[in-house]
Structures are given as C-alpha cells and as structure tokens.
Amino acid sequence: MKLNVTTIRKFLHKSQKPIGFVSGSWKTTQRFIDAEKRNFELLFFAFSIGLSVGLVGSVFRLTLDYINKLSTELYAYNSNGKLINYFILIILSTISVLISYALVKNLAPEASGSGVQEVEGALDQARPLRWKRVLPVKFVSSLFSLGSGLLLGREGPTIQIGANIGKMFTDTFRRPDDEVNPLVSAGAAAGLATAFNAPLSGIVFVIEELHGHFHYKFFSLAGIMIASSTADFVVRALIGVDPVVHMTIFNHPPLQSIWMFFVFGLFLSLVGYLFNAYLIKTLNRTRKLSKRNAYIYAGTVGIVVAIVGIFNFNLIGGGYQTIRFVLDHSFTFVFLLILFLSRLILTILGYSTGVSGGIFAPLLAMGVVFGMLFGNMMQSVFPAQILSPGIFAVAGMAGIFASTVRAPLTGLVLAIEMTANFELILPLLVTSITASIFTTMFGNKPIYTTLLKRTLENAAQQHK
Incomplete structure (x- = not known):
C-alpha cells in the first residue's frame, strides 16, 4: 500500500x-x-442519622420513663388525703409546665407543640430548621411537659428531633442541597420509629403524610427505610423488643361482624372532625393572649391536670397508662364516656398551651377508650359476633388517626405494630378507610396541614 x-x-x-x-x-x-x-454516600448518611436518632431517642425515652416512674410513686405516696401533699403535687406539675413553656417561648418558638408541621414546612423550604436551638430545647422542654402529666405524646418531639438531626448532618458534612430533603425525611422517619418501636410506620408516615413534601426517588426511599430500621434496632437493643402496647392478640372476628367496623369508622370520622375543629379554635384563642396571660393559662392547665392525676394517675399523661388501665379493667358505659370526653378536652387544652409535645399518643389512647365504649355496646347487642370489645380498641387506634391526621395507612400500620395484632388487618382497613373518607366529606382538613398553614400565617404577620 x-x-x-x-x-x-x-x-x-x-x-x-x-x-x-x-x-x-x-x-x-x-x-x-x-x-x-x-x-x-446518601445511604451511608441515612444509616448514620438513623443510628444517631436511635441513640438520642432511646436516651429521651429512658429519661422520660424514669421521670414517669418517679411521678407515679409521688402520686401514689402523696395521695393519702393530706392537703399539703396534694398542694406539692399541684405545684410540681405547674412548675414543670411553666418551665417547658418558657424554654419554648424564649429560646425556640418552633419547638412548640408537635413539631411535625415544622418538619413539613422545612421540607418545602418554607420554614427553617435551626437545629442548634431546636435540638436542646425540644429535648429538655419535652421532658418537663410530658413529665408534668400533660396529655401529650413523645412521638412529636422525636420526629422533630430526628428531622433536625438530619439537618445537622447535612450542614456539618456540607451535603448538596438536593440531599437535604431525603436526609431530613430520613430523620423524621427514624424519629417515629424510635417513639413507638414501629419502623414500618416511620417509613409509611413519610410516604403518606409527608408525600407532598418528601422528594420521592429510589435512593431517597431507601434512605428513609435504612434510617427507620437502624433507629428501631438501636431502640430495641437499648430498651427492649416488646410492643409498646401490651394487650391480647385477637383472632379475626367473624365476617358477618365486619359491618360494625364500618359503623365504627363513621363515628370516628365525627370524633376526628370535632377534635380538629376545637383544637384549632382553642389555638386561635390562646394565640391572642398576652405574654402574662399565656403563662397563667399554661399554669392553670397544669393545675387541672394535677388535680385529675390526684383523682386517678392513670387518667393523665400521654396515654399508655390509660390504655393499660382501660384494657385491664371492666368499666361501665358512663365511666368510659366520661373518660373519653375528659381526655379529649384535656388533650386540646394541653396542646394549646404551646409547650412541646405531640398528639399521636393521646389520639391513640382516645381511640382505645372509644373503641372499648363502642365494643361494649356491640357485644351487649350481638354477643355471638363480638367475643371481645378489645378488637374495637385496636381498630379505634387506627380509625381515630385516620380521621384526624388523614393518614389511614399510617394509622393502620401503627396500630398493628404497636399491638402486634396482625390478624385484624381487614377490620382495621374498613375502620380506617371509612373514617378517612367520611371525615373528608365533612370538610375536615388534615390536622398538620392546618397547623402548618397557621404557622406560616403567624410568621408572615410577625414580619409585617
């Protein structure tokens, strides 16, 4: 060539x-x-966040359990008819509420209440996540508010703490902006898993409740799964593997009784509508209080809760004691009705004080009480179809969550994981779907959506 x-x-x-x-x-x-x-790298940081949330959440739960144990002993010791002992209990409860309120009001206002709405706002980049302030304030103030006996839950604080730990990791290790959303969501999922020993509920909660805020991608989903399961592993290793609610494992009810769960869901939709409506009305009224009157209001609620605790300590607190109290005893229709209404009112009053604390646990307790109330009625009328009213107690946990938060799948999974009643999936599905559909038809908005809207409106007014 x-x-x-x-x-x-x-x-x-x-x-x-x-x-x-x-x-x-x-x-x-x-x-x-x-x-x-x-x-x-995203998955590695999700694992690290889950590990951190599990450790912090375990310390939080163990500290809170110790405080509650002391409170139980204190109420048992001092409830002997002596006026001075009653006075001491009331003073301690009131001071705890006021300390919690002062910490939140003066150091980190976004730590008020549940905090879930703040997480939703942060995922939308509408609210800041000031983790340097929120983490210590939320942790300490929640110990005081929950330890005082207020009818508030630990899950709101652990969700907000988890989300802020996620933001702490993204800031500390200078992660890209597109990783903030999945890592904060991973922290929130781990927080719910930590509160209830319920890893699947943490995952479903982010997908269902935070679906409009969570940026769904495969690795983002894998991140929340890793964080939630890791946090749950840590909690089980440090605290225990038992379900949060100890109760009978029920068999599936007869198919001819399923219609009762439809009726039950309809009643729960009304309960959810009333709870959301009166909670927002009460919050709107307390928002107008002066600084001095806000402290007086918070202290007054603490006094009322202490008086109820003196009457019966099982009736106050987040609701775990109430659940065991109701499941372990047989009560009349009138007593269960009074118990349900009192917890409904005290939960609204406690949340409206502005201290740290969630509403998941109080709602679940109300669902159990209302379920026992409805179950006793059904058993008296249809004894052959309802062998135990406790089945409705489990369904009540799922249904009331579906009607207030409008997250029926999360409520279903949460009730099953907390009680280990896997046989009741069908009746729980019927209750949850019915409750969520009818409460929507009544015009009931998801509670956290409404709370976020109020938060954004308040922030806009303050900047004017």
Missing part, C-alpha cells in the same frame, strides 16, 4: 470517530460512577 498524503488523511478521518466515542463513553461512565458514589 502506497502511503501518501491522501491516504494518511483518510486514516485520520476514520480514526476520529472511535477516539471521540471512547472519550464520550468515558465521560458518561464517570458521571454514572459519580452519581452512584453520591447515592451510596
């Missing part, structure tokens, strides 16, 4: 395409490698 200029040019022209192809392929391969590296 004779080499000349023309031959050389043809050879070089043909060689340019393979060389360019190889170069382009390498760049594409490098982009894939970089993307995979970032995805695995």
Whole structure:
C-alpha cells in the first residue's frame, strides 16, 4: 500500500470517530460512577442519622420513663388525703409546665407543640430548621411537659428531633442541597420509629403524610427505610423488643361482624372532625393572649391536670397508662364516656398551651377508650359476633388517626405494630378507610396541614 498524503488523511478521518466515542463513553461512565458514589454516600448518611436518632431517642425515652416512674410513686405516696401533699403535687406539675413553656417561648418558638408541621414546612423550604436551638430545647422542654402529666405524646418531639438531626448532618458534612430533603425525611422517619418501636410506620408516615413534601426517588426511599430500621434496632437493643402496647392478640372476628367496623369508622370520622375543629379554635384563642396571660393559662392547665392525676394517675399523661388501665379493667358505659370526653378536652387544652409535645399518643389512647365504649355496646347487642370489645380498641387506634391526621395507612400500620395484632388487618382497613373518607366529606382538613398553614400565617404577620 502506497502511503501518501491522501491516504494518511483518510486514516485520520476514520480514526476520529472511535477516539471521540471512547472519550464520550468515558465521560458518561464517570458521571454514572459519580452519581452512584453520591447515592451510596446518601445511604451511608441515612444509616448514620438513623443510628444517631436511635441513640438520642432511646436516651429521651429512658429519661422520660424514669421521670414517669418517679411521678407515679409521688402520686401514689402523696395521695393519702393530706392537703399539703396534694398542694406539692399541684405545684410540681405547674412548675414543670411553666418551665417547658418558657424554654419554648424564649429560646425556640418552633419547638412548640408537635413539631411535625415544622418538619413539613422545612421540607418545602418554607420554614427553617435551626437545629442548634431546636435540638436542646425540644429535648429538655419535652421532658418537663410530658413529665408534668400533660396529655401529650413523645412521638412529636422525636420526629422533630430526628428531622433536625438530619439537618445537622447535612450542614456539618456540607451535603448538596438536593440531599437535604431525603436526609431530613430520613430523620423524621427514624424519629417515629424510635417513639413507638414501629419502623414500618416511620417509613409509611413519610410516604403518606409527608408525600407532598418528601422528594420521592429510589435512593431517597431507601434512605428513609435504612434510617427507620437502624433507629428501631438501636431502640430495641437499648430498651427492649416488646410492643409498646401490651394487650391480647385477637383472632379475626367473624365476617358477618365486619359491618360494625364500618359503623365504627363513621363515628370516628365525627370524633376526628370535632377534635380538629376545637383544637384549632382553642389555638386561635390562646394565640391572642398576652405574654402574662399565656403563662397563667399554661399554669392553670397544669393545675387541672394535677388535680385529675390526684383523682386517678392513670387518667393523665400521654396515654399508655390509660390504655393499660382501660384494657385491664371492666368499666361501665358512663365511666368510659366520661373518660373519653375528659381526655379529649384535656388533650386540646394541653396542646394549646404551646409547650412541646405531640398528639399521636393521646389520639391513640382516645381511640382505645372509644373503641372499648363502642365494643361494649356491640357485644351487649350481638354477643355471638363480638367475643371481645378489645378488637374495637385496636381498630379505634387506627380509625381515630385516620380521621384526624388523614393518614389511614399510617394509622393502620401503627396500630398493628404497636399491638402486634396482625390478624385484624381487614377490620382495621374498613375502620380506617371509612373514617378517612367520611371525615373528608365533612370538610375536615388534615390536622398538620392546618397547623402548618397557621404557622406560616403567624410568621408572615410577625414580619409585617
């Protein structure tokens, strides 16, 4: 072959395409490698967040359990008819509520209440996550508010703490902006798993309740699954593996009784509508109080709760004691009705004080009480179809969550994980779906959506 200029040019022209192809392929391969590296880094940080939330949440739960144990002993010791002992209990409860309120009001107002609405706002980039302030304030103030006996739950604080730990990791390790949403969501999922020993509920909660705020991608979903399961593993290793609610494991009820759960869900939809409506009305009224009157209001609620606790300590607190109290005894229709209404009112009053504390646990307790109330009625009328009213207690946990939070799947999974009653999936589904559909038809908005809207409106007014 004779080499000349023309031959050389043809050879070089043909060689340019393979060389360019190889170069382009390498760049594409490098982009894939970089993307995979970032995805695995995301999963590693999700694991680290779950580990941290599990540790912090376990310390929080163990400390709170110790405080509650002391409170139980204190009420048992001092409830002997002496006026001075009653006075001491009332003073301690009131001071605890006031300390919690002062910490929140003066140091981190966003730590007020549940905190779930703040997490939703942060995922939408509408609210800041000031983790340096919120983490210590939420932790300490929640111990005082929950330890005082107020009818508030630990799950709101652990969810907000978990989300802020997620933000702490993104800031500390300077993660890209597109990782803030999945890592904060992973922290929130881990927080719920920590509160209830319910990892699946934490995952479902983010997907269902935070669906409009959580940026759904495969690795984001994998991140919340890793964080939730890791946190649950830590909690079970440090605290225990038993279900949060100890109760009978029920068999599936007869199929001819399923219609009762439809009726039960309808009643729960009304309960959810009333709870949300009066909670927002009470919050709107307390928001108008002066600083001095707000402290007086918070202290007054603390006094009322202490007086109820003196009457019966099982009737106050987040609701776990109430659940065991109701399940372990047989009560009249009138007593259960009074218990339900009193917890409904005291939960609204406690949350409206502005201290730290969630509403999941109080709602679940109300669902149990209302379920026993309805179950006793059904058993008296249809004894052959209802062998135990406790079945409605489990369904009540799922149904009342569905009607207030409008997250029926989360309520269903939460009730099953907390009680280990896996046989009751069908009646719980019927109750949850019915409650959520009818409460929507009544015009009931999801409670956290309403709370977030109020928070944004308040923030806008303060900046005017």
